[in-house]
Amino acid sequence: MSAAPEVPGTVAPAPAAAQRGKAPPRLRGEWPLVGHLQELRRRPIELFARVRRECGEIGELNFAGSRVVLLSGEEAQEAFFRGSDEQLDQAAAYPFMTPIFGRGVLFDATPEQRKQGLRNQSLRDSFMRGHAEVIAAETQRMMAKLGDEGAVDLLDFFSELTLYTSSACLVGKGFREELTPEYFRVFYELEKGTDAIAYVNPYLPLPAFRQRDRARRRLVELLSGVFARRASAPREKRELFDVLLSLRQPDGSARFSVDQITGMFISMMFAGHHTTSGTAAWTLIELLRHPDAGARVVAELDALYADGREVSYQALREIPQLESAIKEALRLHPPLILLMRKVMSDFHYKEWTVPAGKLVAVSPAISNRMPECFPDPDRYDLDRYAEGREEDARLFAWIPFGAGRHRCVGAAFAMMQLKAIFSTLLRDYAFELAQPAESYRNDHSKMVVQLAQPCRARYRRRAAAASP
Amino acid sequence: MMRIRVDMDLCQGHAVCKEEAPAVFAVDATSNRVVVLAERPDESLRAEVRRAVKFCPTRAIRLEED
16 A cells, blocks of 8 residues: 555655566575574674675575565665555564563554554654753753762663653653662663564573563562552642553453553653663763864853753754764664564565565664765764755665654654753763773664663863853 | 645654644644645745745655746
8 A cells, every 4th residue: 555645745656666576685694593693693783784795785684584685775775764564564573572562562553553653742843842841850850969070871871861851751750750770770671682582582591581571570560669659649640651550441440451551661761762862872972082073062052051041942943063963973873773674565676576574674874874875984074964965864864763654753852852961961061081982882782772881971060051 | 936845755743844834734633644735835935834844853845946
C-alpha cells in the first residue's frame, strides 16, 4: 500500500520495479553458524564500512542466520526510508528489545496501533515551553547537589539527569519525584542487555541477559512501590500511569498490570534516554576537545542570556552555534548505529531484489561520514550547518535521527532538551576534560551504544555568571 | 508566485506549520498528516510560510516559485 492521502502538492513516490532482480552480493568473512556476528559485537562500524568498501551500496551480512542487507549511499538510503510499513516492518527487526520491553508493549503492536502511538501528545509543539522550564530546573538541581567545584563521570551524570528530565516531561512531575539514582543504574543494566548474541537467542543463559532480566524485575518491584504510594494521591494529582493503572476491564479486573506499565515506562524512556544522554556527553566532550568551538558557544550563550531572559524562552528559539555543536556531536557519534526493517514483501532496489523474510538496514554511523555528502568527514566543523552549507539538509544522508515516516518523533524535543541543558550548564559552569582527549570513546559491544567508562570531566562555577 | 510542495513520506503531524501559518496549513485529525489549505498562498503570507518551511521538524515542506 502506498496510499498517501491525496493532498495538493504531494510528491508522488516512485513506483517500485516489478520484476525480480539479482541477489545482493554477500560480504566475505562469514564464520560457520554465527556468520559476521562476532565482528558485529567487536567492531560494528568497521564491519558496516567494510560492506560499503567491498560490496558497494548494497551488501549482505549474516547475523547468526539472520540475513541483513545493508544499504548505503544517499540514493539507497532514500529507498529504505521511503519504504512503506507494509513492505518494511520495524517491529520484527529488533529481537534484542522484546525481553526488555516485555510482552504486550510497543513491538507487539500492529502497524496501525503504532501509528496511533506517534501521537504522543506531550511531544506536541505546544507543550515544549513547559518542558524547557522543567529541564532547566532539573539541570540546576543536579548541579546544586554537586556543589561549586568537582569532577563527574559523564555517563553517570547525563544518564541521571536525562532520566529525571524525560520522566518529568513525558510522565509527570509527581512521578519524577519518586525516582532515585537506583533507577538510572537499573536502566544501564537493561541497556547493557542488548548484546547482539540475541540474534542467536535473546534468552540464552548469559551474564548480560541474566543481569538484564534481574534489572527488569527490580524495576517492576520499584514501580510497584511507587504506584502503591501514589494510589492514595488526590484525583487532581493523578498522572499518566496512575490513570492507566486505574482502568478496569468490563469484568472489573485491571486493564494493565504493573508489569505492563513498567514495559511502557521502559519503552518511553528507552527511546529518549541513552540517546539524549550520550549526545549530551559527546556534545560536551567535543566542545572541550575543540576550545575554539567551545569559546564560540559560550560567547553566544553569554550574549543571549545577558539580559536575564529565561532558558524556557530561549531554548525554543535559535541558538545557532550551540545547535551546530549538538548536530556535529550527533553526526560524529550517532547514538544508534544500525536502523533495521524486516522485509515483508520483496524489496527492489535498482537491479537487486531482497526477498521477503530478510532484513534491510542502514547505518547512521556510515552515512554521517560519507565524504561525498560531508567533505572532510572526520573533521569536527561547526560551520557545516551555517547558512549556505547546511549539510544537515541532506535528509537521507545526515541521519542521526533516521529519516522518513519513522524519523525519531522526539527529535525536536531532544534538540530543545539539549539546548536547555547546555544553556543552563555553560552559563553557570566551566568544564574541562579530566583525562586525555583521545581516551573518550564509545563502547560498541552492545547494540545500545554507551560511553565507555572512565569518562570524567571537571567543573567549577564561573566567577562572573551571566545570570543576574 | 509561491507554490507549496509537501513530501508526505516525511510528514509526521508535528503541527509546527499550522502554528506558524494557520491560514495555509492544517493537520488532519484522522491521518495525523498535514493538509495544505492554500497550495498557492497569497504573497502577504510569505514570511509565515517561510517560517513553516524552516521550522518543520522533518523538513517535509518545500517552497517553489513559478
